[in-house]
Amino acid sequence: MSGGSYYVPATSRWPVLCSLALGVMMIGLGIKLVYDTGLHLAFIGVIGIVAVMWLWFRDVVIESQGGLYDAQMDRSFRWGMGWFVFSEVMFFAAFFGALFYVRMFAIPWLGGEGSKGVAALLWPDFVAHWPLINPPDSSISGPQQVFSPWQLPLVNTLILITSSITLTIAHEALKEGYRKACRNWLTGTVLLGVCFIIIQGVEYYEAYAHYGITLEAGIFGATFFILTGFHGVHVIVGTLILATILVRIQKGHFAHENHFGFEASCWYWHFVDVVWVGLFIFVYVL
Amino acid sequence: MALKLPPQHNLQHSSTITADSQVHHGHPAQPRGILRWLLTTNHKEIGSLYLIFSLTMFFIGGIFALVVRAELFQPGLQLVNPEFFNQMTTMHGLIMVFAAVMPAFTGLANWMIPLQIGAPDMALPRLNNFSFWLLPVAFTLLLSTLLMPGGGPNFGWTFYAPLSTTYAPPSTTFFILAIHIAGISSILGAINIIATILNMRAPGMRLMDMPLFVWTWLITAFLLIAVMPVLAGVITMMLMDINFGTNFFNAAGGGDPVLFQHLFWFFGHPEVYIMILPAFGIVSAIIPTFARKPLFGYASMVYATASIALLSFLVWAHHMFVVGLPLVAELFFMYSTMLIAVPTGVKVFNWVTTLFRGSISFESPMLFSLAFVVLFTIGGFSGLMLAIAPADFQYHDTYFVVAHFHYVLVPGAVFAIMAGVYYWLPKWTGHYPNERLAQWHFWFSIVGVNLTFFPMHFAGLAGMPRRIPDYALQFADFNFISSIGAFFFGASQLLFVLVVVLCVRGGKKAPAKAWEGAEDLEWTVPSPAPLHTFETPPNFHRSSH
Numbered sequence: 001m002s003g004g005s006y007y008v009p010a011t012s013r014w015p016v017l018c019s020l021a022l023g024v025m026m027i028g029l030g031i032k033l034v035y036d037t038g039l040h041l042a043f044i045g046v047i048g049i050v051a052v053m054w055l056w057f058r059d060v061v062i063e064s065q066g067g068l069y070d071a072q073m074d075r076s077f078r079w080g081m082g083w084f085v086f087s088e089v090m091f092f093a094a095f096f097g098a099l100f101y102v103r104m105f106a107i108p109w110l111g112g113e114g115s116k117g118v119a120a121l122l123w124p125d126f127v128a129h130w131p132l133i134n135p136p137d138s139s140i141s142g143p144q145q146v147f148s149p150w151q152l153p154l155v156n157t158l159i160l161i162t163s164s165i166t167l168t169i170a171h172e173a174l175k176e177g178y179r180k181a182c183r184n185w186l187t188g189t190v191l192l193g194v195c196f197i198i199i200q201g202v203e204y205y206e207a208y209a210h211y212g213i214t215l216e217a218g219i220f221g222a223t224f225f226i227l228t229g230f231h232g233v234h235v236i237v238g239t240l241i242l243a244t245i246l247v248r249i250q251k252g253h254f255a256h257e258n259h260f261g262f263e264a265s266c267w268y269w270h271f272v273d274v275v276w277v278g279l280f281i282f283v284y285v286l
Numbered sequence: 287m288a289l290k291l292p293p294q295h296n297l298q299h300s301s302t303i304t305a306d307s308q309v310h311h312g313h314p315a316q317p318r319g320i321l322r323w324l325l326t327t328n329h330k331e332i333g334s335l336y337l338i339f340s341l342t343m344f345f346i347g348g349i350f351a352l353v354v355r356a357e358l359f360q361p362g363l364q365l366v367n368p369e370f371f372n373q374m375t376t377m378h379g380l381i382m383v384f385a386a387v388m389p390a391f392t393g394l395a396n397w398m399i400p401l402q403i404g405a406p407d408m409a410l411p412r413l414n415n416f417s418f419w420l421l422p423v424a425f426t427l428l429l430s431t432l433l434m435p436g437g438g439p440n441f442g443w444t445f446y447a448p449l450s451t452t453y454a455p456p457s458t459t460f461f462i463l464a465i466h467i468a469g470i471s472s473i474l475g476a477i478n479i480i481a482t483i484l485n486m487r488a489p490g491m492r493l494m495d496m497p498l499f500v501w502t503w504l505i506t507a508f509l510l511i512a513v514m515p516v517l518a519g520v521i522t523m524m525l526m527d528i529n530f531g532t533n534f535f536n537a538a539g540g541g542d543p544v545l546f547q548h549l550f551w552f553f554g555h556p557e558v559y560i561m562i563l564p565a566f567g568i569v570s571a572i573i574p575t576f577a578r579k580p581l582f583g584y585a586s587m588v589y590a591t592a593s594i595a596l597l598s599f600l601v602w603a604h605h606m607f608v609v610g611l612p613l614v615a616e617l618f619f620m621y622s623t624m625l626i627a628v629p630t631g632v633k634v635f636n637w638v639t640t641l642f643r644g645s646i647s648f649e650s651p652m653l654f655s656l657a658f659v660v661l662f663t664i665g666g667f668s669g670l671m672l673a674i675a676p677a678d679f680q681y682h683d684t685y686f687v688v689a690h691f692h693y694v695l696v697p698g699a700v701f702a703i704m705a706g707v708y709y710w711l712p713k714w715t716g717h718y719p720n721e722r723l724a725q726w727h728f729w730f731s732i733v734g735v736n737l738t739f740f741p742m743h744f745a746g747l748a749g750m751p752r753r754i755p756d757y758a759l760q761f762a763d764f765n766f767i768s769s770i771g772a773f774f775f776g777a778s779q780l781l782f783v784l785v786v787v788l789c790v791r792g793g794k795k796a797p798a799k800a801w802e803g804a805e806d807l808e809w810t811v812p813s814p815a816p817l818h819t820f821e822t823p824p825n826f827h828r829s830s831h
């Protein structure tokens with residue numbers, strides 16, 4: 001708690017513009033999905049969001065560099081970022097929950113397990129199995145085969161875990177004042193993130209081209225793509241955040257004892273990493 | 287590096303004021319007109335925006351309800367076709383939950399939490415503005431679905447798959463996107479509230495010194511951050527099932543429509559506590575004030591609120607007793623649900639005990655709070671009846687359920703919001719609300735509420751299904767009374783608007799401490815509260831809770 005030095009910005013035009021841009025994006029997306037037109041509107045919205053966020057964060061950076069933020073403000077950012085990451089955890093929890101529910105309950109019940117045999121009557125010939133290669137109804141074709149976890153997924157796991165380590169080294173270097181080392185290790189982290197995204201892109205291509213794993217391929221395809229897809233989006237966002245941090249390091253931002261922007265990015269990246277470990281175990285291995 | 291500050295910023299962080307001074311130095315001229323409201327980062331202005339938005343939506347959602355009640359006035363189909371009837375029940379629920387009740391509590395939180403903990407503003411003021419301005423975007427989009435080809439959402443506010451996926455109108459995609467925006471607003475608002483409460487309290491104010499409204503909002507914000515992302519997840523799966531051919535809620539592909547219900551109610555049950563915990567906080571502020579006694583059992587109130595919040599994660603499937611759950615799940619969710627009666631009972635006991643031997647006066651905030659205690663308890667008891675799984679097989683999807691949740695939401699949440707508005711209006715406007723009109727509003731409301739919702743218990747127990755535009759003749763009398771009551775209640779809410787407008791324009795001047803028995807920090811700043819308060823944190827002296 002501080003003695004009245006808390007910084008309250010007078011007014012800001014960015015929040016209201018950001019909600020407007022988000023609205024334009026959502027309307028464009030809706031028109032695209034329902035009426036198959038209007039994608040340009042969605043793009044205008046996305047560009048608007050990116051532009052406004054750029055300007056908004058720019059204000060924050062300028063204020064921070066200008067020394068307007070006291071220790072209490074720093075704690076507000078910490079609480080804010082921490083609870084934001086928690087909300088992301090719960091977002092992924094919904095998809096993991098769906099996966100566990102389907103594997104532990106829905107599919108065994110369709111196969112006849114349990115006392116509530118009604119689901120089993122729908123497709124009497126269906127035999128429960130996972131990964132679900134043969135969905136209950138013949139109108140839906142499952143994947144032909146699924147990925148071995150010990151090839152590309154393992155490589156990606158090692159890449160992400162390594163990236164968390166390199167990021168930690170970069171952070172320690174910043175704290176100790178070795179800015180050049182920090183920059184180099186951070187560059188390595190960003191490159192590892194890019195590698196992950198490329199490999200994931202290759203895997204998606206393989207999934208559609210050779211494995212028959214598609215969005216339409218029964219519940220396996222659905223859970224596979226929603227979990228890895230949202231994770232992939234988070235890796236892309238995380239990589240962009242770290243790239244921004246890298247630029248700021250180059251510009252001489254971040255004091256060695258006070259650099260929450262850097263730390264927040266680390267929190268986000270480690271979170272993305274932990275989600276991947278969960279994905280690797282429950283989507284690929286088990 | 288060379289620094290350039292954005293032009294609109296000023297170094298107001300160095301301004302200091304004495305406790306009773308209203309003169310502020312270092313604040314720039316506010317933008318005028320519409321820009322003032324679009325660009326504001328002030329918690330009081332944003333709080334007012336939330337409250338005005340909520341009141342507007344309360345009337346829009348109310349009109350939808352009156353369409354429903356008008357159609358149900360007598361058996362047979364008279365006014366609207368069944369498709370439109372379904373859209374009205376759906377939109378009434380969605381608007382009241384997401385656009386009326388939740389923003390009203392967030393508005394009260396914005397206004398009162400910084401004042402009650404002695405903070406200069408919310409922790410993240412720009413984010414606060416963003417959270418609010420997402421709401422008009424979200425609900426303009428949602429309401430516009432009514433005008434789209436095929437009509438608006440027609441599957442009930444719970445939007446169960448496959449009604450909301452396979453058999454849904456094309457506008458469902460827009461409905462999903464609108465709920466996404468509203469969800470972002472809720473999450474960011476909740477993050478801001480938690481950061482404010484945990485980080486911005488006046489020096490010396492421990493967590494266990496906070497007013498209960500702050501405590502209940504801290505716990506509510508936690509619930510919001512925990513479950514709104516799950517809602518985002520489940521509507522994303524809907525979006526994929528509708529537009530991208532996935533099979534999350536389609537058993538033919540190995541998915542399960544029941545999965546939708548589990549995910550929805552994992553969000554939905556904490557959500558109903560999100561709509562009642564801040565009400566507990568408001569009532570816990572008002573009853574001690576007008577009983578002129580400290581709240582009985584402050585610590586037990588805090589622990590009870592926390593217990594209710596934790597239990598809310600373990601009871602969701604009591605909404606799904608008839609869906610075909612395994613017996614062990616029926617039993618677990620039945621007993622865990624009944625367990626919630628314990629902390630809730632602690633709360634009701636504490637309110638009643640606070641009144642015991644109090645020096646009670648019956649101003650309008652107190653009237654609404656007392657009605658809250660009695661009528662919310664009725665809603666709680668009908669909830670206990672619904673928690674009994676074998677009994678629920680009979681009650682499920684009948685008007686008994688409608689009666690139950692309207693008792694906890696209208697004389698529960700909505701009455702508490704109105705009590706809070708009457709209680710804090712002197713602080714906001716500097717004038718007391720017109721007590722005579724406010725009391726008329728109270729008595730009209732309480733008659734209207736009970737006329738509307740009490741007969742629904744009987745109609746439901748006799749077997750009248752909910753969400754159906756026609757009904758068998760034997761339910762005619764109950765529905766006749768309910769519809770009369772609904773229009774009476776709806777019309778009497780115009781009185782509320784009148785009181786608020788009159789209070790903003792003038793009235794009896796209120797001193798800083800507007801109510802004799804009021805104790806919290808908000809009563810130490812002048813009435814009306816100046817735009818900026820507590821820029822220098824106040825010295826907090828522990829009072830006896």
